[in-house]
Amino acid sequence: MLExxxxxxxxxxxxxxxxxxxxxxxxGYGEGYTAGLANFGLMRQPKAGDQLTRSMLxxxxxxxxxxxxxxxxxxxxxxGGVDRGSLGLDKAAALLAAGLAMGxxxxxxxxxxxxxxxxxxxxxxxMPKKHNEITGNxxxxxxxxxxxSIFALVVALLLIYAIPEYEDSTLLxxxxxxxxxxxxxxxxGLGTLGxxxxxxxxxxxxxxxxxxYPRQRALIMxxxxxGAAVSESTAIYSLVIAFLLMYAL
Amino acid sequence: xxxxxxxxxxxxxxxxxxxxxxxALGPGIGQGFVAGKACEGIARSPENSALLTRxxxxGQAVSESTGIYSLVIALLLIFST
Numbered sequence: 001m002l003e004x005x006x007x008x009x010x011x012x013x014x015x016x017x018x019x020x021x022x023x024x025x026x027x028g029y030g031e032g033y034t035a036g037l038a039n040f041g042l043m044r045q046p047k048a049g050d051q052l053t054r055s056m057l058x059x060x061x062x063x064x065x066x067x068x069x070x071x072x073x074x075x076x077x078x079x080g081g082v083d084r085g086s087l088g089l090d091k092a093a094a095l096l097a098a099g100l101a102m103g104x105x106x107x108x109x110x111x112x113x114x115x116x117x118x119x120x121x122x123x124x125x126x127m128p129k130k131h132n133e134i135t136g137n138x139x140x141x142x143x144x145x146x147x148x149s150i151f152a153l154v155v156a157l158l159l160i161y162a163i164p165e166y167e168d169s170t171l172l173x174x175x176x177x178x179x180x181x182x183x184x185x186x187x188x189g190l191g192t193l194g195x196x197x198x199x200x201x202x203x204x205x206x207x208x209x210x211x212x213y214p215r216q217r218a219l220i221m222x223x224x225x226x227g228a229a230v231s232e233s234t235a236i237y238s239l240v241i242a243f244l245l246m247y248a249l
Numbered sequence: 250x251x252x253x254x255x256x257x258x259x260x261x262x263x264x265x266x267x268x269x270x271x272x273a274l275g276p277g278i279g280q281g282f283v284a285g286k287a288c289e290g291i292a293r294s295p296e297n298s299a300l301l302t303r304x305x306x307x308g309q310a311v312s313e314s315t316g317i318y319s320l321v322i323a324l325l326l327i328f329s330t
Contacts, residue, residue, distance in 0.1 A: 108277075172255050179259040183266025187323075190270030191277075198281020205285035209292035216295045220288050223302060227284020230309045234273035234280075234316040241269040241323045245262060248327070 011092035015099025016074035022103035023070030030114020037118035041125025048128035059117025066106030093178030097185025098159035104189025105152020112200015119204035123211020141203020148192035191238025272319025
């Protein structure tokens with residue numbers, strides 16, 4: 001039979017692996033997509049080389065954000081999560097759920113930011129003179145997309161460091177809390193997948209269209225903000241449900 | 250707490266998380282697609298921007314509905330079991 005410390009440690013290691021693996025999946029895909037479209041743009045407009053390469057690198061750095069959050073969470077799980085507080089089943093489940101939350105939570109923003117960056121590079125190749133406008137819109141859009149990975153980071157950090165402590169006489173309430181924490185992690189992880197991808201799509205279309213019709217920039221950006229805000233709503237619902245599952249039982 | 254009641258409660262909490270998580274996936278992607286295409290449409294024909302924004306918001310509100318269903322079911326699973 002395993003000791004409770006060993007169970008918590010196994011859960012922390014599993015969580016660390018899940019977190020960083022899912023995150024690198026999407027960040028890798030997103031950055032590759034950006035670089036691919038940037039190369040296509042370079043082929044069309046070799047004179048815009050400097051600006052294109054710069055925008056591509058900036059975009060890849062922003063796309064990496066979610067993966068960096070996941071790296072931080074998995075390092076915390078490996079080195080700092082275990083020795084704090086009680087060592088029950090609920091603690092083990094909370095650490096596993098933190099990994100799930102951050103890992104799944106950075107998938108959507110990774111895909112979304114990559115799409116935005118790719119289409120911004122294409123737009124740059126079409127209209128190199130407008131590179132300030134296009135890169136600015138790209139960065140705003142990617143920041144909006146990464147907002148949902150910040151939700152996931154908040155939930156993961158709370159699951160690692162701030163779960164409430166109880167004195168239990170039996171195992172049953174512990175198991176219920178453990179399942180609720182797993183639910184919270186899955187909720188915010190899967191819940192940010194759609195909004196992250198979708199806000200990236202909105203920002204990508206907006207960047208592309210600013211490249212084609214630079215005069216309509218104000219109108220396009222307004223529509224982008226409204227659309228991205230509405231798309232974010234379901235991520236906020238998920239955040240609320242995750243908080244309720246963690247603290248309102 | 251009885252055995253069955255206990256299993257039901259644990260399942261309800263896990264179910265609430267999965268329900269809201271997967272339930273947010275579809276509306277999120279759908280609303281983003283609507284907004285992306287609206288940006289495209291407004292760029293191509295800016296004179297119709299009021300009409301396009303209205304259609305975008307109505308379309309997003311309709312795709313939001315399933316997200317709100319998930320939210321209601323998740324809240325019911327948390328508080329009424």
